[in-house]
Amino acid sequence: MSVSEFELIDRYFRRGGARRDDVAIGIGDDGAVLRPRPGHELVLVTDTIVAGVHFPVTMSAGDVGYRALAVNLSDLAAMGAEPAWCSLALTVPQADETWLHGFADGLLGLAERFDMQLVGGDTTRGPLTVTVTAHGWVPAGQSLRRAGAGAGDGVYVTGTLGDAAAGLRVLVGETECDADSGSALTRRFLRPEPRVALGQFLRGIASSAIDVSDGLAADLRHVLEASGRGAEVDLARLPISASLRACERGDAAIERALGGGDDYELCFTVPPGRESALGAWRAQDGVPLTRIGTVVARPGLRFVEAGGRVVDRHIAGYAHF
Amino acid sequence: MSVSEFELIDRYFRRGGARRDDVAIGIGDDGAVLRPRPGHELVLVTDTIVAGVHFPVTMSAGDVGYRALAVNLSDLAAMGAEPAWCSLALTVPQADETWLHGFADGLLGLAERFDMQLVGGDTTRGPLTVTVTAHGWVPAGQSLRRAGAGAGDGVYVTGTLGDAAAGLRVLVGETECDADSGSALTRRFLRPEPRVALGQFLRGIASSAIDVSDGLAADLRHVLEASGRGAEVDLARLPISASLRACERGDAAIERALGGGDDYELCFTVPPGRESALGAWRAQDGVPLTRIGTVVARPGLRFVEAGGRVVDRHIAGYAHF
Structure with a gap:
């Protein structure tokens, strides 16, 4: 094939999403040149998605482009950062123009929505x-971290859990359910909504935060380990959508919510004295916040079952290998 | 396999190369938190290498790790930047501990040598x-760019050209030559030396710069196109090593030097009034600088052959697709 790397980048990616005035040089040189924001720290995140591992090979080019950026925006959200710039390393089997066009649309459309500019990249075969x-900014010293949860803090999650994992099962034909529920769930898998505005709102409120990518149980455990604490999570309080209930019965829905992964919701903890501050968020935005449990001093993650019995229940997260 | 992504990252990468005091949070959270340098601009570069495409599948883990960072350091050098931080997206078929150990040694050893800290990453299957x-710093407004070459400027390259391309041919058995020359050439392919100190030295001296990754002819053409100029390059002045001459005769050596790629030398232009400033570099450092030609107003890259005949000679660069 005769299309060179440079023509590819030019043709599909040069529009670069949003146009930002802190970009001195964008795509087209050996590197990008960027202007830092005074008084702020730079937050840097990176995530790779592999066809057949992180998404089905049948997924559309637009959905792949969207996902590649969305999972990184979710990490920026978990750090409380405001998105700024991103770079793209794209490895493709061949230079398929239709595919590249769709991919660029999916990625750059999302970038534009979050005022993010694509400033560089590498295209390989x-x-x-x-x-x-992806890069973002936080006022110095105000980033959200995994460490910081204290005994007595409330444990919160955004949105609903388990939908994306069930949506993937619908996509690959492992679950059957009614068309409306199935399409709501597959949409949650294909177009996760990174909680970027909420992440910034939580600065100064949350004592710790993480994004839920490997499943709530696995990700909350990372927070608890980093914080040297434990938690009790009330299974009855897990936010489970009507669509998930329609497609996966009883325990299966809870398993998806705890261990399914790909939610890209935020899980965060809030000290008792600051929980009332969440009211301002609830009042202005549609993303529901649910208090699902409490941080405790004793390490480990435990679940409160119906009737109040506290159990150690092993939930495997997404296995990377 | 039961080794999780997190344990992998912990075990092999957490030492992270150099320890820098501008890193507030490194590996282990959803993102890194980094402190910008006042009065400077951030230079951002990214490069992907794929097994079987950019390097032979037989290459050692240490050489792969070294190469993955070296090609990025070369881009930072071409921008005149001082290295600071990097992130790693590593996709591997399986979690092979011996391989990961060697890879981390190759990458982090080089990072340490250039005072660079690995601050984040993602490990996928x-x-x-x-x-x-990779990220580096330049004093605001002083980055080197591809655009800027002016008619009359000298065209320079560092080191010698074509060695790495010939070294790859030796490695895969396409060329045979004496053991000493062969091993010198393969070393040039396996352990390219990014010209980081020179890149910083050239700030305020060079009118344009690029690193030679796709072959001198292709990369110099990028500079000329970005600058809206042409150049005449004297074939007799191309810096060709004794090892390359020993393994590739006559025209083949020149073909490697012009079109071989993987050199990771710098090609730059210097206005006549500033060429004398290069003397300070020559005096203090072993990397030779060679003036190979002159920038001219008429667009296009032409070559001066023995006897003074100027020819248009088509040299294909590395074809990415």
Whole structure:
């Protein structure tokens, strides 16, 4: 094939999403040149998605482009950062113009929505793999971290859990359910909504935060380990959508909510004295926040079942290997 | 396999190369938190290498790790930037501990040498693909660019050209030559030396710069196109090593030097009034600088052959697709 890397980048990616005035040089040189924001710290995140591992090979180019950036925006949200720039390392088996066009639309459309500019990248030939590295800003010292949860803090999650994992099962034909529920769930898998505005709102309120990518149980455990604490999570309080209930019965719905992964919701903890501050968020935004449990001093994650029995229940997170 | 992503990252990468005091949070959270340098601009580069495409599948883990960072350091050098931080997106077919150990040694050893800290990353399962995103600093407004070459400027290259391309041919058995020359050439392919100190030295001296990754002819053409100029390059002045002459005769050596790629030398232009400033570099450092030609007003890259005949000679660069 005669299309060079440079023409590819020019043709599909040069529009670069949003146009930001802190970009001195964007795509087209050996590197981008960017102007830092005074008084702020730079937050850097990176995530790779591999065809056949992180998404089905049948997924549309637009959905792949969207996902590659969305998972990184979710990490920026978990740090409380305001998105700024990203770079793209795209490995594709061949230079398929239709595919590249769709991919660029999915990625750059989302970038534009979050005022983010694509400032560089590398296009290579090989098995379909996409790495996005994303940058954002937080006022110095105000980033959200995994460490910081204290005994007595409320444990919160955004939105509903388990929908994306069930949506993937619908997509690959492992679950059957009514058309409306199925399409609501698959949409949650295909177009996760990163909780970027909420992440910034939580600065100064949350004592810790993480995004739920490997499943609530696995990700909450990372927070608890980093914080040297434990938690009790009330299974009856897990936010489970009507669509998930329609497609996965009883325990299966709870398993998806705890261990399914790909939710890209935020899980965060809030000290008792600051929980009332969440009211301002609830009043102005549609993303529901649910208090699902409490941080405790004793390490480990435990679940409160119906009737109040506290159990140790092993929930495997997404296994990377 | 039961080794989780997190344990992998912990075990092999947490030492992170150099320890820098501008890193508030490194590996281990959803993102890194980094402190910008006042009065400076951030330079961001990213490069992917794919097994079987950019390097032979037989290459050692240490050489793969070294290469993944070296090609990015070379881009930082071409921008005149001082290296600071990098992130790693590593996709591997399986979690092979010996391989990961060697890879981390190759990458982090080089990072340490250039005072660079690995601050984040993502480890995924799939066909061997490595993306490094690297960050460096330049005093505001002083980055080197591809655009800026003016008619009359000298065209320079560092080191010698074509060695790495010939070294790859030796490695895969396409060229045979004496053991000493062969090993010198393969070393040039396996352990390219990014010209980081020179890149910083050239700030305020060079009118344009690029690193030679796709072959001198292709990369110099990028500079000329970005600058709206042409150049005449004297074939007799191309810096060709004794090892390359020993392994590739006559025209083949020149073809490697012009079109071989993987050199990771710098090509830059210097206005006549500033060429004398290069003397300070020559005096203090072993990397030779060679003036190979002159920028001219008429667009296009032309070559001066023995006897003074100027020819248009088509040299294909590395074809990415």
